[in-house]
Amino acid sequence: MPHQPPRYPFIPPNDPGARHPIVVVGGGMVGLTAALDLARHGQPVVLLDDDDTVSIGSRAICHAKRSLEIFARLGIGQRLLAKGVTWNTGRVFAGDRQVFVFDLLAEPGHQFPAFINLQQYHLEEILVEACREAGVDLRWSSRVVAAQAYRDHVTLAIETPQGRTTLHADWLLAADGARSAVREAMGLDFVGKIFRDRFLIADVVMKAPFPAERRFWFDPPFHQGGSVLLHRQADDVWRIDFQLGWDADPETEKDPERVRARVAAMLGPDVRFELEWVSVYTFRCRRLEKFRHGRIFFLGDAAHQVSPFGARGGNGGIQDADNLCWKLDAVLRGTAPDSLLDSYDAERIPAADENILASTRSTDFITPKNEAAHAYRDAVLSLARHHAFARPLVNSGRLSRPAILAASPLNTPDDAPWNGGLPPGTPAADAPLEDGWLLDRLGPGFTALVFGTSPTALPEGITALPLPAEGQAATRYAATAGDVVLLRPDQHVAARWHRTDPAAIAAARRRALGHA
Amino acid sequence: MPDLTLTANLEDPDAVFEALMDAHRDLDPAASRRLDARLVLLLANHIGSAAIVRQAITLARTSG
Ligand SMILES: Cc1cc2nc3c(=O)[nH]c(=O)nc-3n(C[C@H](O)[C@H](O)[C@H](O)COP(=O)(O)OP(=O)(O)OC[C@H]3O[C@@H](n4cnc5c(N)ncnc54)[C@H](O)[C@@H]3O)c2cc1C
Numbered sequence: 001m002p003h004q005p006p007r008y009p010f011i012p013p014n015d016p017g018a019r020h021p022i023v024v025v026g027g028g029m030v031g032l033t034a035a036l037d038l039a040r041h042g043q044p045v046v047l048l049d050d051d052d053t054v055s056i057g058s059r060a061i062c063h064a065k066r067s068l069e070i071f072a073r074l075g076i077g078q079r080l081l082a083k084g085v086t087w088n089t090g091r092v093f094a095g096d097r098q099v100f101v102f103d104l105l106a107e108p109g110h111q112f113p114a115f116i117n118l119q120q121y122h123l124e125e126i127l128v129e130a131c132r133e134a135g136v137d138l139r140w141s142s143r144v145v146a147a148q149a150y151r152d153h154v155t156l157a158i159e160t161p162q163g164r165t166t167l168h169a170d171w172l173l174a175a176d177g178a179r180s181a182v183r184e185a186m187g188l189d190f191v192g193k194i195f196r197d198r199f200l201i202a203d204v205v206m207k208a209p210f211p212a213e214r215r216f217w218f219d220p221p222f223h224q225g226g227s228v229l230l231h232r233q234a235d236d237v238w239r240i241d242f243q244l245g246w247d248a249d250p251e252t253e254k255d256p257e258r259v260r261a262r263v264a265a266m267l268g269p270d271v272r273f274e275l276e277w278v279s280v281y282t283f284r285c286r287r288l289e290k291f292r293h294g295r296i297f298f299l300g301d302a303a304h305q306v307s308p309f310g311a312r313g314g315n316g317g318i319q320d321a322d323n324l325c326w327k328l329d330a331v332l333r334g335t336a337p338d339s340l341l342d343s344y345d346a347e348r349i350p351a352a353d354e355n356i357l358a359s360t361r362s363t364d365f366i367t368p369k370n371e372a373a374h375a376y377r378d379a380v381l382s383l384a385r386h387h388a389f390a391r392p393l394v395n396s397g398r399l400s401r402p403a404i405l406a407a408s409p410l411n412t413p414d415d416a417p418w419n420g421g422l423p424p425g426t427p428a429a430d431a432p433l434e435d436g437w438l439l440d441r442l443g444p445g446f447t448a449l450v451f452g453t454s455p456t457a458l459p460e461g462i463t464a465l466p467l468p469a470e471g472q473a474a475t476r477y478a479a480t481a482g483d484v485v486l487l488r489p490d491q492h493v494a495a496r497w498h499r500t501d502p503a504a505i506a507a508a509r510r511r512a513l514g515h516a
Numbered sequence: 517m518p519d520l521t522l523t524a525n526l527e528d529p530d531a532v533f534e535a536l537m538d539a540h541r542d543l544d545p546a547a548s549r550r551l552d553a554r555l556v557l558l559l560a561n562h563i564g565s566a567a568i569v570r571q572a573i574t575l576a577r578t579s580g
Contacts, residue, residue: 376556379550382550382554383558390561
């Protein structure tokens with residue numbers, strides 16, 4: 001039975017014209033994540049969504065380890081893990097031959113796998129429930145139609161089933177997707193590159209003998225001249241992407257009989273399946289020039305868009321939320337200056353550029369732009385069949401990795417050499433401890449990992465987590481007895497030392513909070 | 517960082533040129549193009565350094 005979307009009721013608001021500290025526009029995966037994060041920090045949040053349900057159809061399915069770690073911080077990591085399909089392996093075929101296998105999580109000792117596959121609607125349903133429990137004021141069927149920015153607030157015009165209302169927000173998070181109404185209202189350019197190709201996305205329900213791994217074919221016998229991608233999702237739903245080419249007619253291609261014939265050619269005559277969803281997409285890569293505009297922040301697809309090869313859209317957006325929310329919380333509490341919020345641009349724009357670069361390169365490999373590009377692509381694939389050296393050149397998508405905020409102004413650079421480990425800007429590595437997982441032990445504020453010694457008095461606002469000087473945690477952080485690693489509330493490394501120096505730790509915390 | 521070698525470096529220039537011509541004998545233009553692409557990728561991998569490959573690309577583009 002196809003997924004039945006939940007219907008969330010419209011509740012007429014009793015506060016027209018009210019002013020709220022934080023309003024989130026858009027209840028997609030990114031807006032819901034941000035609302036949940038802020039609510040768990042104790043901030044009152046109003047969320048407006050134009051719809052009365054979750055994401056419809058087949059969109060994001062691959063959720064990366066870093067996203068799962070963020071969701072775990074927000075209390076829903078294990079639920080997602082249980083509902084999703086775990087995978088670590090990707091397999092690439094050219095013609096009828098396998099050319100490449102990759103294992104994305106080669107080492108044991110992590111709570112979360114490299115990826116789970118889970119339909120976006122399941123993720124959003126779980127997020128909505130968590131938002132409700134955390135006290136987010138969720139307002140469905142509330143479409144933002146105009147936004148006016150002032151020095152210290154934003155005024156929104158909202159279309160509801162009961163007519164138009166107005167709200168004011170001290171701070172506005174625009175997570176209203178690729179067609180962002182807030183972006184339009186602000187008249188901001190959203191330019192980039194469109195790829196001249198079309199992809200057929202089909203969700204099929206079947207009991208299939210394939211293992212749960214990512215499979216990608218270039219030019220397979222069952223779809224000559226195009227590429228095909230196969231992923232397993234929850235509930236025995238499988239996602240298949242067929243590359244169609246620019247000249248394909250979307251309406252013709254969506255004809256269920258035609259799609260069934262394509263799927264049958266791929267699976268063979270003996271596999272029974274049902275079509276659950278069909279759509280045809282073109283993809284683009286683009287971003288806003290800046291993500292912060294005074295009191296307005298753009299997150300997720302409203303700020304940047306990528307092609308889906310690499311699963312960097314949703315995963316990038318989750319990292320936006322993770323990056324912004326603790327900063328906004330600190331500014332609202334008065335522990336950080338307004339300028340901390342500028343670091344959202346300084347940290348997330350390079351991250352978006354990295355995602356755009358990676359997904360552009362993948363899409364250019366999958367959809368060669370001219371004859372020469374085609375010849376090189378085919379050359380890579382045929383060399384890869386015979387020689388291992390060419391396999392790393394095969395690009396079927398470079399899968400989402402967490403951003404390393406190496407150039408962030410919030411980092412305190414190392415003041416002594418380190419033999420590897422996690423330099424400032426890197427997200428914290430998980431590791432098994434005697435009684436659970438390292439990341440589960442981090443609180444909502446700053447944490448100092450203290451290796452091998454019992455922590456002496458640490459500066460105000462920092463919780464100590466004592467860790468053994470031997471074992472996987474110490475290895476991952478390249479730490480020996482006496483080392484200290486300071487983590488920000490979003491679990492990124494702010495600074496590290498080979499000593500416990502309360503003054504240096506306090507200074508690094510101040511710097512990470514944006515104090516000049 | 518070492519630079520792209522631009523002094524004459526081939527032990528036997530005529531033999532190398534001949535080998536390239538022989539490789540393309542009997543190939544139609546599309547097959548020739550694919551062969552050249554494979555050749556470039558093999559040689560690029562042998563060189564290894566992206567900076568040197570980029571220097572070669574720039575020189576190739578500006579020496580036409
Ligand atoms: C085929 C496909 C496959 C993909 N696969 C992956 C993947 O595997 N992994 C991954 O990470 N990403 C993937 N992506 C990308 C991912 O779907 C997006 O990056 C993600 O949905 C962005 O989330 P968002 O919350 O920013 O925007 P959206 O999910 O678009 O949510 C925007 C929300 O805002 C609401 N809204 C819009 N306008 C208004 C308004 N005016 N007022 C109020 N509310 C409004 C909408 O109803 C919606 O709920 C894929 C995308 C596609 C198309």
